Amino acid sequence: MSKGANIDIVSVSKVYGSTTAVHPISLTIPAATYCCLLGPSGCGKTSTLRMIAGHESLSSGDIRLGNIVVTDLPPARRGTAMMFQSYALFPHLDLVDNVAFSLRMKGVDKTERRARALDMLKLMQMEAYAPRRPAQLSGGQQQRVALARALITDPEALLLDEPLSALDPFLKIRMRAELKKLQTSLGITFVHVTHSQEEAMALADLVVVMNDGRIEQAAPPRDVFERPATAFVARFMGDHNVISGKVTGSDQGMVYFDIPQGGSFAASGAPRETGSTVDVGIRTDHVRIGEAPGHGLGFTGVVSNIEYRGSTVKLSAGGAGIEDFTVIVSDTDFFARPVSVGDAVPLAWDAEDAIVLGRLDS
Amino acid sequence: MAVAATEQPAIVEPTRAPRTRSSRRAGAGWVSYVQALPLALILACFLLLPILMITVVSFWDYDFASMYPDFVTMNYADTLGSWVTWKTYLNTLKYAFMVWALTLFIGFWVAYYLAFHIRTAAMQMVLFLVCTVPFLTSNIIRMISWIPVLGRNGLVNTSLVDIGLIPAPIEWLLYSDFAVVLAMVHLYTLFMVTPIFNTLMRIDRSLVEAARDAGANGWQVLTAVILPLAKPGMAIGTIFVVTLVMADFSTVQVMSGGQSASVALMMKNQMSLLQYPAAAANAVVLLILVLFMVAGILRIVDIRKEL
Numbered sequence: 001m002s003k004g005a006n007i008d009i010v011s012v013s014k015v016y017g018s019t020t021a022v023h024p025i026s027l028t029i030p031a032a033t034y035c036c037l038l039g040p041s042g043c044g045k046t047s048t049l050r051m052i053a054g055h056e057s058l059s060s061g062d063i064r065l066g067n068i069v070v071t072d073l074p075p076a077r078r079g080t081a082m083m084f085q086s087y088a089l090f091p092h093l094d095l096v097d098n099v100a101f102s103l104r105m106k107g108v109d110k111t112e113r114r115a116r117a118l119d120m121l122k123l124m125q126m127e128a129y130a131p132r133r134p135a136q137l138s139g140g141q142q143q144r145v146a147l148a149r150a151l152i153t154d155p156e157a158l159l160l161d162e163p164l165s166a167l168d169p170f171l172k173i174r175m176r177a178e179l180k181k182l183q184t185s186l187g188i189t190f191v192h193v194t195h196s197q198e199e200a201m202a203l204a205d206l207v208v209v210m211n212d213g214r215i216e217q218a219a220p221p222r223d224v225f226e227r228p229a230t231a232f233v234a235r236f237m238g239d240h241n242v243i244s245g246k247v248t249g250s251d252q253g254m255v256y257f258d259i260p261q262g263g264s265f266a267a268s269g270a271p272r273e274t275g276s277t278v279d280v281g282i283r284t285d286h287v288r289i290g291e292a293p294g295h296g297l298g299f300t301g302v303v304s305n306i307e308y309r310g311s312t313v314k315l316s317a318g319g320a321g322i323e324d325f326t327v328i329v330s331d332t333d334f335f336a337r338p339v340s341v342g343d344a345v346p347l348a349w350d351a352e353d354a355i356v357l358g359r360l361d362s
Numbered sequence: 363m364a365v366a367a368t369e370q371p372a373i374v375e376p377t378r379a380p381r382t383r384s385s386r387r388a389g390a391g392w393v394s395y396v397q398a399l400p401l402a403l404i405l406a407c408f409l410l411l412p413i414l415m416i417t418v419v420s421f422w423d424y425d426f427a428s429m430y431p432d433f434v435t436m437n438y439a440d441t442l443g444s445w446v447t448w449k450t451y452l453n454t455l456k457y458a459f460m461v462w463a464l465t466l467f468i469g470f471w472v473a474y475y476l477a478f479h480i481r482t483a484a485m486q487m488v489l490f491l492v493c494t495v496p497f498l499t500s501n502i503i504r505m506i507s508w509i510p511v512l513g514r515n516g517l518v519n520t521s522l523v524d525i526g527l528i529p530a531p532i533e534w535l536l537y538s539d540f541a542v543v544l545a546m547v548h549l550y551t552l553f554m555v556t557p558i559f560n561t562l563m564r565i566d567r568s569l570v571e572a573a574r575d576a577g578a579n580g581w582q583v584l585t586a587v588i589l590p591l592a593k594p595g596m597a598i599g600t601i602f603v604v605t606l607v608m609a610d611f612s613t614v615q616v617m618s619g620g621q622s623a624s625v626a627l628m629m630k631n632q633m634s635l636l637q638y639p640a641a642a643a644n645a646v647v648l649l650i651l652v653l654f655m656v657a658g659i660l661r662i663v664d665i666r667k668e669l
Contacts, residue, residue, distance in 0.1 A: 053575065055571050055574070055575070074574070075571075075574050075575045075577075076574065076575060076576060076577030076578075077577075081575065082571075082572075082575045084568045084571065084572055085568070086566065086568060088566060088568040088569050088571065088572035089572075090569060090572070090573075090587060091591070092590045092591055101573070101576045101578075101586070102575075102576035102577050104586070105573075105576055105577040105578045105579075105582055105586070106577060149572075149576070150575075153576065153577075
């Protein structure tokens, strides 16, 4: 039953008084996509979700679901359903009545709506708990009921506001898998707000990284991970060292730059104007201890901290004008040639692992 | 490896934990009784003992001058056998019902407005305090101040006559059931507003959004979500108002001009005639009736979450 709808967000913004929560953003979420809105708290991701849901008015712009402009429609007539952060189950109703709530509002008669609600609970494997109240359920069970309640309206898009944040780490991973399975089997669009990059990477077909009310990057998770568009994305995803410097020259797909009072480095990317500021991301797990393969592809750093993480070891080092440089090396490599805090070690990477990052024009 | 790590403390714990835990439990039991003692003493001296004394006195004999310790059921027979008592109880219950219905209606809407339509917490507190300001004056003053408003030549009547709406002053405004109920509603509405406001403030606002998301209109949000969740507050307010009205004598006496009676007023009259055992019997009957009413309310609504 693939019947998801495209969600088109066209220069939508949200202004509260004198503060702008969301600057005009545009985004197309293709039908049947699992989309994650990712960003730190206060970045505008929840406001964006609530505007799609219709719980927040738009300061400007339009939202289209499929072929219908839903900007001015009430939440229930948009073809979306929302799952709230704390699930917002009605504490005074049992699970069947909770799930059947929207049918009751539509005036569906009691036997039919209870039967349909029970079917939905069966789909979520919660029929055994049907006569219970929400307070008698665990977090994971409440989430399933909230999903059942949202899905009974047969939505074209399901909007989830930090659905996993209330769960313990093990349950989080299990419910994450269930969400993905559900989305695949229903074939509808999911828009999922989260601040966990791990969650977004695991679930999303489309990751939308937001910061300060703007979209920094909207791309499949692999692109976001391997080719972060901006310094913010690279830092937020956490797998790149971000270093900044002044461009000294460009040549054959390489950009050369100097760190003020530091070393000279090179990175692969389109030519930049000499003298402009440039941010470069270097994959932490592609840095190795050893001699640089070419000019500007390494430096000698003093190790300031070592963290053992099982299969990998995380080193923090500084030098050549870089204060905090993270290196992830495999445990076998590390213990073959162990280093200790205070050692000066040569760090090196390949040209394709250092990439020039873009900047948002603001 | 992870299994071994989690199992190890579990094996160690049972050998050590039970001894310390059980000894601590015995000690804690002792301490908690001591901690409960002051309240228990206060309740015993100022609640249980007076009720016990009233119950004992209600079985005593009396004449015009003094009381005689005895065990007679005459007082109850007199009280329950008299049609005046039944009429008075009926009248009191009528007041209780009317005042309850009006305070519940007004109280809910005031609380609803404060809780859901005032956006800032500061403004909510300010407006709530405004509600309580009249209560800084005494009950009697607030009650008596209705007299110049409602009287034959009072504010309401003069205004209406002057505008030409009515040819002559309305007689039933003061010294009537209307005046009694009006004054009681004025006196007791806050006792309904406070617990309902408290309950409404605890309703998670996302429930309202969830209801809207499910297609509920404003009225449906109110009837399907807010009203059911406000029930505990309404029950607590109901208990306050009903018990206050059932025990009221001054409002009934002043505002009805002595033309209506209530159970408490009847007791007051018996006491002024030094018929203490008769008044005591009456008090016991009223206490039992009110306890049944409260028990009934608690059976219908679960207020435990609010306490």
